[in-house]
Amino acid sequence: MNEKLNELSEFELAHLIDTAQKTLRERQLGKRKEVAAQIKELAASIGYAVELTEISSEKTAGSSRKGSKVAVKYRNPENPKHQWTGRGMQPKWLRELIEQGRTLDEFTVA
Structure with a gap:
C-alpha cells in the first residue's frame, strides 16, 4: 500500500x-x-422515552477565555520575590508581617 x-x-x-x-x-x-x-x-x-443531544467538541465562547496578567500591588521590600496582586487570599509572608504589627500600606508598590 x-x-x-x-x-x-x-x-x-x-x-x-x-x-x-x-x-x-x-x-x-x-x-x-x-x-x-x-x-x-x-x-x-422498559417504558421510557429519551431525548439524545449531541455533545459539541468545539469550545464555547466563554471557555476559551484566558486570564490576563494582573499588575503587582504589594511587594516585600526585604524579599522582592514575595509579591501579591491584591486578588485572592493574602499570602503567608504578608499575613505574618501584618501580624507583627506592620501595615498593608507599607508594601504597596509605587
Missing part, C-alpha cells in the same frame, strides 16, 4: 485524503445514528 501511495501525485494524495475523511465522517455519523436508535429502542422497551 505504501508503494502505491508513493506513486500518487500531491493532488491525487490530497484528493484521496479528502475522500477518506468524508467517508470516515459518514461512517461515524451512521454509527452514531445506529447507536442512538438502539438506545431509544431499549428505553422504549
